[in-house]
Amino acid sequence: MARKQPEGGQAPVVQRIRIRYAKRGPLRFTSHRDFARAIERAIHRANVPIAYSQGFTPHPKISFASAAPTGVASEAEYLELGLQARVDPDRLRAALDAALSPGLDVMEAVEAAAPGSLADRIEVSRWRIELPEITEEELRRAVAAFEAAPEVVVERLTKQGRRSFDCRAAVAAITVISPPEAVADAQYAILDLVVRQVTPTVRPDDVLAGLRVVADLHQPVPPRATRIAQGTLRDGEIVDPLDADREASSVER
Numbered sequence: 001m002a003r004k005q006p007e008g009g010q011a012p013v014v015q016r017i018r019i020r021y022a023k024r025g026p027l028r029f030t031s032h033r034d035f036a037r038a039i040e041r042a043i044h045r046a047n048v049p050i051a052y053s054q055g056f057t058p059h060p061k062i063s064f065a066s067a068a069p070t071g072v073a074s075e076a077e078y079l080e081l082g083l084q085a086r087v088d089p090d091r092l093r094a095a096l097d098a099a100l101s102p103g104l105d106v107m108e109a110v111e112a113a114a115p116g117s118l119a120d121r122i123e124v125s126r127w128r129i130e131l132p133e134i135t136e137e138e139l140r141r142a143v144a145a146f147e148a149a150p151e152v153v154v155e156r157l158t159k160q161g162r163r164s165f166d167c168r169a170a171v172a173a174i175t176v177i178s179p180p181e182a183v184a185d186a187q188y189a190i191l192d193l194v195v196r197q198v199t200p201t202v203r204p205d206d207v208l209a210g211l212r213v214v215a216d217l218h219q220p221v222p223p224r225a226t227r228i229a230q231g232t233l234r235d236g237e238i239v240d241p242l243d244a245d246r247e248a249s250s251v252e253r
Contacts, residue, residue, distance in 0.1 A: 010058055011084035013051045016112035017092055018080045018242055027103030028073040035104065036064070039079070042099035048092060049085035065118040065241070066125070066230060069203055074227035075107075076125075078118050078241060113248035121241035122197060124172055126229040127204050129191040132221040139189040140176045142215035147174065152210040156200075163200065167210045170195050170202035172233060194233070 023030060030038070040060055043050050052058035061082030068074040081092075093109035100106065131139060146152060152168040173194040195202050204225040211217040231238045 009054050010052045013061060013082035013084065015083045015086045016080055017083060017087070017089055017109050018078065018112050018118060018245060019093070019096070019106060020108045020240075020242060021077050021079070022105045022107055023068065023072075023074045023077060023103065024105060025073075025103045027101065029071055030104065031070045032064070032067040035067075036062070038100060038104060039096075042096050043081075045099040046092075046095035048081070048096070049083050049087065051082040051084040063118070066122050066197065068227050072204065072225040072227065076227055076230045076240075078122070078230065080112065080118055108242065110242050110245045111249060112245055114244035116244070118241050121232055121239075121244065122230050123232045124194055124196050124230070124238060125227055126238055127191075127193040127195065128226045128228050129193060129204050129208070130224045130226075131189045131191065131219055132223075133187050134189045134217070134219065135187050136176060136178065136189045138217065139191060142211040142217040143174055143176055143191070145214040146171075146207075146211055149214050152213055154206050154209040154213060156206060156209075158200075165200055165202075167202045167206045170198045171207060172196055173236075174207070194238070196233075 023035075039062065043060065043062075051061040053061065063080045065078040065080070068077060089109040089111055093106050096109075097106035146168065149168055151166040153164055154167050155162055155164050157163075171193065173192070175192040177190045177192050179188045179190055191207075193204060193207060195204075195207070204223075208217075208219065208223060229238045229240070231241050231243075233239075
């Protein structure tokens with residue numbers, strides 16, 4: 001016998017809050033699934049009036065935009081909450097941040113005031129990749145070879161098996177930046193990387209694999225990648241996906 005949906009259903013969404021959060025230190029090893037569970041628990045501990053989907057198994061109205069791979073740090077992760085009662089975004093930010101473990105840090109919360117989804121506003125990611133035991137000169141040679149190549153084919157093991165794809169086409173900018181003065185005399189290089197959102201997704205380790213392909217650049221020590229920014233690319237700069245909401249909110253005031 002077919003079951004009927006419960007009468008009344010769930011309270012409607014009356015406000016949407018968009019959040020930027022960071023993954024730092026050991027918490028960079030938190031998987032997306034584990035973080036999703038952590039944010040749900042934090043929402044309950046902080047008494048956030050989260051809205052739920054309809055049906056027999058309601059789910060909290062949480063949507064994530066382009067989550068970083070497990071094992072990399074990030075200063076620019078985004079999610080959106082649908083709420084059944086209005087809240088002050090700054091108070092929500094503080095309450096969620098206090099309810100999450102240190103290293104999963106809520107940096108900003110704004111009301112969704114402009115049309116369009118967060119995903120529609122994310123076209124590129126900027127990465128900072130630290131490469132110990134590699135000199136700046138070695139990295140510059142490898143980057144020059146990478147930029148000169150018409151394509152750089154790499155392989156990655158996926159759920160469907162090993163897959164080959166061109167990682168060069170997704171790279172919008174790749175630059176070597178000088179290390180801090182504290183390590184200037186050591187073998188230590190830093191890569192600044194801007195990657196377009198494409199299918200399949202090109203990750204920092206794919207570009208490092210590409211540097212091995214074109215220049216035989218091997219990393220004797222595991223690199224450390226941090227996502228610095230996400231958004232749309234405009235005149236060489238990355239526009240924060242929350243900018244449109246900030247601007248719309250200021251106009252309304």
